[in-house]
Amino acid sequence: MELLKEVKHNIADLDRVSMEKAQQRLDNLTKPPGSLGVLEKLCVQLAGIYKNPMPSIDKKTVVVMAGDHGVVEEGVSAFPQEVTPQMVVNFLKGGAAINVLCRHAGASIKCVDIGVCQDIKHPQLIVKKVKHGTQNMVKGPAMSRTEAEKTIEIGIQTAITEIEVGADILATGEMGIGNTTPSSAILACYTDEPVEVITGRGTGLNDEKLKQKIQVIKKALSLNKPAPEDPIDVLSKVGGFEIGGLAGLILGAAYKRKPVVIDGFISSAAALIAAKIQPKAVNYMIPSHLSEEPGHKIALKVLGLKPMLRMNMRLGEGTGAALAFNLIEAAVKIIKEMATFDEAGVSKG
Numbered sequence: 001m002e003l004l005k006e007v008k009h010n011i012a013d014l015d016r017v018s019m020e021k022a023q024q025r026l027d028n029l030t031k032p033p034g035s036l037g038v039l040e041k042l043c044v045q046l047a048g049i050y051k052n053p054m055p056s057i058d059k060k061t062v063v064v065m066a067g068d069h070g071v072v073e074e075g076v077s078a079f080p081q082e083v084t085p086q087m088v089v090n091f092l093k094g095g096a097a098i099n100v101l102c103r104h105a106g107a108s109i110k111c112v113d114i115g116v117c118q119d120i121k122h123p124q125l126i127v128k129k130v131k132h133g134t135q136n137m138v139k140g141p142a143m144s145r146t147e148a149e150k151t152i153e154i155g156i157q158t159a160i161t162e163i164e165v166g167a168d169i170l171a172t173g174e175m176g177i178g179n180t181t182p183s184s185a186i187l188a189c190y191t192d193e194p195v196e197v198i199t200g201r202g203t204g205l206n207d208e209k210l211k212q213k214i215q216v217i218k219k220a221l222s223l224n225k226p227a228p229e230d231p232i233d234v235l236s237k238v239g240g241f242e243i244g245g246l247a248g249l250i251l252g253a254a255y256k257r258k259p260v261v262i263d264g265f266i267s268s269a270a271a272l273i274a275a276k277i278q279p280k281a282v283n284y285m286i287p288s289h290l291s292e293e294p295g296h297k298i299a300l301k302v303l304g305l306k307p308m309l310r311m312n313m314r315l316g317e318g319t320g321a322a323l324a325f326n327l328i329e330a331a332v333k334i335i336k337e338m339a340t341f342d343e344a345g346v347s348k349g
Contacts, residue, residue: 268296
């Protein structure tokens with residue numbers, strides 16, 4: 001808990017001086033004020049994060065947290081649990097969608113086993129296993145409070161390590177069969193929307209299985225009674241190891257004054273936990289896309305974030321975040337490479 005306390009109490013506000021300087025330069029570039037929309041807002045946010053009106057992004061890293069869920073035994077996923085370790089191996093071999101999109105964006109991937117049921121041996125896998133999967137949350141808490149705190153601190157330390165070896169920007173990725181169920185349960189703690197509204201089909205459930213999934217979430221919430229004012233309690237009772245790890249990753253990035261790109265629904269559930277631990281962490285979040293999972297839009301609204309992309313995606317892994325890297329880099333290049341009216345000899349009018 002010492003690391004979490006240190007991070008929680010030392011996440012700073014954005015640097016307003018750098019943001020004002022960035023805005024002044026944007027207003028003097030050869031374009032009507034505000035005409036590049038989200039790209040301009042990104043420039044100002046990044047200036048505040050980096051304390052630099054003209055920041056550079058050289059090294060981009062997606063961190064994929066992988067963990068399993070005991071609630072899968074309730075039939076909440078269309079895929080069996082053994083797919084989690086199989087996909088982790090696929091990530092490590094470079095054959096998944098996130099690998100392709102990271103190669104396209106010039107980003108690296110780090111895969112962390114924070115709670116996969118099976119043990120995986122691979123030289124590139126970061127093994128920080130808290131346990132071999134969570135407990136079934138319809139029979140009791142998904143994990144102990146100590147385990148929840150440990151997942152967050154693993155995420156924080158992962159962020160710090162990656163930043164210390166050169167990462168300028170991080171992104172959240174995940175793998176865990178059944179993890180839309182705990183994500184919906186977490187969101188239910190922070191919205192008045194009915195469970196039926198915030199729960200989606202995940203990997204492709206039919207109508208009957210979707211109804212079953214909704215009942216599972218309701219039962220878990222009723223049994224465990226997570227306390228919304230205590231985000232670690234929420235995480236421990238209805239969360240997942242990879243969700244806690246990503247919450248820590250977000251907090252760690254904010255602590256080290258680096259932006260973190262938020263992927264889809266599961267990542268947004270982690271972002272909710274991070275934001276409830278330290279609200280200032282939201283200032284360091286860059287939302288990437290709007291997932292097809294119905295709860296994602298609601299989670300982003302709770303966080304006060306507006307996604308850049310709508311691609312009808314629902315894969316996870318960090319795929320939306322990897323796509324967003326290209327737009328974020330474009331924003332940085334706009335403020336650094338575009339000419340001002342004076343430099344271009346163009347009348348400002």
